[in-house]
Amino acid sequence: MAEITLVEAVTLALAHELEADPTVVVFGEDVGVNGGVFRATAGLQKRFGDERVIDTPLAEVMIAGMAVGMAAQGMRPVVEAQFEGFMYPMVDHIVNHAARLRHRTRGRMSCPAVFRAPWGGGIHAPEHHSDSNEATWAHFPGVRTVIPSSPARAYGLLLAAIRDPDPVVFLEPKRIYRWQREDVVDNGEELPLDVCFVLRDGSDVTLVTWGAMVKETLEAAEALDKEGISAEVIDVATVAPIDMATILESVEKTGRCVIVHEAPKHCGVGAEVAAGLADEGIWHLKAPIKRVTGYDTVMPLYRGEMNYMPSVERILDAARATLEFA
Amino acid sequence: MAATIASFKVDHFQFLNPEGQLVTDGQPIPALARDIKQLLSLYRLMTQVRVFDKKAVALQRTGKLGTYASCLGHEAAHVAIGSAMREEDCFAPMYREYGAQMYRGVKMSEILMYWGGDERGNNFSGPKHDFPWCVPIATQCLHAAGAALAYKLHHQPRVAVSVVGDGGSSKGDFLEAINAASAWKLPLVLVIVNNQWAISVPRSKQNTAATLAQKGIAGDLHSVQVDGNDIIAARYVMDKVIAAAREGKGASVVEMMTYRLSDHTTADDARRYRDQAEVDAAWKKEPLTRLRSYLMDQGFWDEVKEEELLAECADRVQAAVEDYQQRVGDQPQAVDEMFRYMYKDLPHNLEAQRELARRYPPRGGH
Numbered sequence: 001m002a003e004i005t006l007v008e009a010v011t012l013a014l015a016h017e018l019e020a021d022p023t024v025v026v027f028g029e030d031v032g033v034n035g036g037v038f039r040a041t042a043g044l045q046k047r048f049g050d051e052r053v054i055d056t057p058l059a060e061v062m063i064a065g066m067a068v069g070m071a072a073q074g075m076r077p078v079v080e081a082q083f084e085g086f087m088y089p090m091v092d093h094i095v096n097h098a099a100r101l102r103h104r105t106r107g108r109m110s111c112p113a114v115f116r117a118p119w120g121g122g123i124h125a126p127e128h129h130s131d132s133n134e135a136t137w138a139h140f141p142g143v144r145t146v147i148p149s150s151p152a153r154a155y156g157l158l159l160a161a162i163r164d165p166d167p168v169v170f171l172e173p174k175r176i177y178r179w180q181r182e183d184v185v186d187n188g189e190e191l192p193l194d195v196c197f198v199l200r201d202g203s204d205v206t207l208v209t210w211g212a213m214v215k216e217t218l219e220a221a222e223a224l225d226k227e228g229i230s231a232e233v234i235d236v237a238t239v240a241p242i243d244m245a246t247i248l249e250s251v252e253k254t255g256r257c258v259i260v261h262e263a264p265k266h267c268g269v270g271a272e273v274a275a276g277l278a279d280e281g282i283w284h285l286k287a288p289i290k291r292v293t294g295y296d297t298v299m300p301l302y303r304g305e306m307n308y309m310p311s312v313e314r315i316l317d318a319a320r321a322t323l324e325f326a
Numbered sequence: 327m328a329a330t331i332a333s334f335k336v337d338h339f340q341f342l343n344p345e346g347q348l349v350t351d352g353q354p355i356p357a358l359a360r361d362i363k364q365l366l367s368l369y370r371l372m373t374q375v376r377v378f379d380k381k382a383v384a385l386q387r388t389g390k391l392g393t394y395a396s397c398l399g400h401e402a403a404h405v406a407i408g409s410a411m412r413e414e415d416c417f418a419p420m421y422r423e424y425g426a427q428m429y430r431g432v433k434m435s436e437i438l439m440y441w442g443g444d445e446r447g448n449n450f451s452g453p454k455h456d457f458p459w460c461v462p463i464a465t466q467c468l469h470a471a472g473a474a475l476a477y478k479l480h481h482q483p484r485v486a487v488s489v490v491g492d493g494g495s496s497k498g499d500f501l502e503a504i505n506a507a508s509a510w511k512l513p514l515v516l517v518i519v520n521n522q523w524a525i526s527v528p529r530s531k532q533n534t535a536a537t538l539a540q541k542g543i544a545g546d547l548h549s550v551q552v553d554g555n556d557i558i559a560a561r562y563v564m565d566k567v568i569a570a571a572r573e574g575k576g577a578s579v580v581e582m583m584t585y586r587l588s589d590h591t592t593a594d595d596a597r598r599y600r601d602q603a604e605v606d607a608a609w610k611k612e613p614l615t616r617l618r619s620y621l622m623d624q625g626f627w628d629e630v631k632e633e634e635l636l637a638e639c640a641d642r643v644q645a646a647v648e649d650y651q652q653r654v655g656d657q658p659q660a661v662d663e664m665f666r667y668m669y670k671d672l673p674h675n676l677e678a679q680r681e682l683a684r685r686y687p688p689r690g691g692h
Contacts, residue, residue: 057505065467069475069476073416105458107449108458241676
């Protein structure tokens with residue numbers, strides 16, 4: 001057992017699967033000798049060789065397209081896109097091919113590839129390095145979208161993503177890559193995909209979030225506790241397919257819901273959560289659902305990025321607003 | 327002082343001219359030119375493809391098939407590609423390479439099912455590892471490159487072959503596949519079937535280079551041009567480049583010169599953008615006539631055999647059409663089949679949608 005960060009947990013999971021499964025390859029720009037721009041693949045090429053941890057030419061379309069080809073021929077490529085903002089050229093291959101190869105061929109072929117990317121803002125990065133684009137992927141059937149928010153969940157969910165027989169977009173919240181250390185046992189035990197994780201039990205309001213916003217949301221729950229408000233915190237983790245049952249069960253108990261995400265509000269995954277609650281949980285609601293999100297603007301350059309990101313204060317205001325309804 | 331640090335040439339191959347005569351020009355003639363048994367076999371398949379193609383267009387015109395992409399005029403190119411490959415090799419087609427696919431075991435009824443709006447057509451009877459038809463243009467080049475890398479990493483002597491059009495050769499996917507093939511020395515063959523038209527945009531507007539084959543030279547690939555209406559030359563080149571790929575000597579770009587004698591698809595009307603005189607001239611170079619002339623001149627083929635072959639082909643096509651109509655008509659996919667292969671196991675959140683779909687009667691699409 002070792003106390004490791006989220007990014008170290010990613011490395012640990014990659015190493016575990018490279019060791020366990022000879023069809024797994026890590027594939028991307030600077031993942032080899034350099035160990036990845038965030039060090040997520042540090043030491044892996046030295047340990048497993050350059051035929052397992054493969055530096056590619058600088059071409060995102062090529063990386064995604066070849067991953068589809070490799071996966072369709074029996075391999076399990078784990079692609080690293082250097083930043084989420086550089087994933088857009090990959091959309092064609094992920095959406096038109098990876099996500100529907102099984103469907104199109106009536107099960108004759110499949111695409112068990114993972115498309116990893118550091119994701120989200122808050123690290124003072126250059127332009128196009130700070131998007132929260134999970135809704136882009138979540139909208140397309142046939143591909144899972146998974147976002148860990150702790151070292152243990154990064155380890156367990158990445159193992160599950162690599163072993164999953166279908167394609168997974170795995171978005172890693174770079175702002176909390178090194179925020180906390182956690183004991184993670186390298187026992188090869190995966191965590192389940194397609195389920196939410198209840199991080200904190202509460203009875204007055206349900207706070208639903210994912211990714212780096214788990215940090216501010218837990219801090220808000222702490223602050224609410226001091227005000228005598230008991231907040232339940234749910235980490236959605238797999239934003240598609242989404243586990244509405246766990247969220248509904250919580251809101252049935254609390255009657256109030258605040259959804260927190262860094263991505264823009266319009267057509268964000270929060271809208272899907274709110275719609276699901278409106279559809280099946282409206283009789284349990286004691287107050288309107290509130291969303292605390294990034295604005296429907298372009299992510300500002302780094303001097304302005306924290307003005308964009310939802311703050312603890314905004315979460316608290318939204319939670320308190322729901323409490324104003326008896 | 328400027329020095330030349332790189333220069334290149336592109337060879338063009340032709341052994342059988344449009345009149346069906348061997349072009350000797352002092353060059354060694356491939357053994358295939360004297361292998362009448364194999365030439366007859368290839369001619370039979372090319373004829374089968376043409377008879378099938380004509381029927382498929384007719385089915386579309388009479389409302390029995392959806393939009394269909396004809397392969398009229400491409401028969402030699404496609405049959406050369408398919409017949410040069412081994413079963414364990416991997417084919418990543420675009421969407422009209424029926425000659426290659428039929429050689430590899432894809433059924434005519436499956437081709438009809440695909441264009442007839444039923445995904446089961448993509449569940450080929452041919453090699454299970456071949457990629458399905460690929461409509462988004464040139465993306466298949468990278469899937470083939472990925473397959474080639476998989477074979478290389480696993481030390482399997484297999485080759486991946488992909489086809490792209492002259493239009494598709496303008497796309498980044500094609501160019502990135504060349505680059506990848508260069509970087510990893512992949513067992514990959516990229517065939518540009520240059521039929522001169524990307525729907526309505528002619529070859530001259532794709533770019534001004536003398537050949538499209540020379541795009542491969544930027545990646546240091548073997549890059550050649552061949553008369554794609556000459557089955558002898560097309561097979562000769564395919565045999566060479568596939569052998570080179572299998573032996574670890576690297577990837578190739580083959581530009582096969584041909585002409586799209588049909589509309590782009592049945593949804594297109596080429597009369598809007600090209601002259602009939604150009605099409606008439608192209609008909610004089612088409613692939614079946616020249617091979618037939620070559621075989622007839624030597625006494626290996628005659629009108630009686632031709633009539634018999636056409637009748638056999640028509641019978642096989644008719645059987646395929648009946649199989650197609652029976653499967654899509656009498657055994658259509660159930661309403662909930664759209665959920666069945668989205669994921670290996672249906673996620674919980676799709677169960678309710680599947681139940682919803684099951685509650686409503688099928689709405690026929692035909």
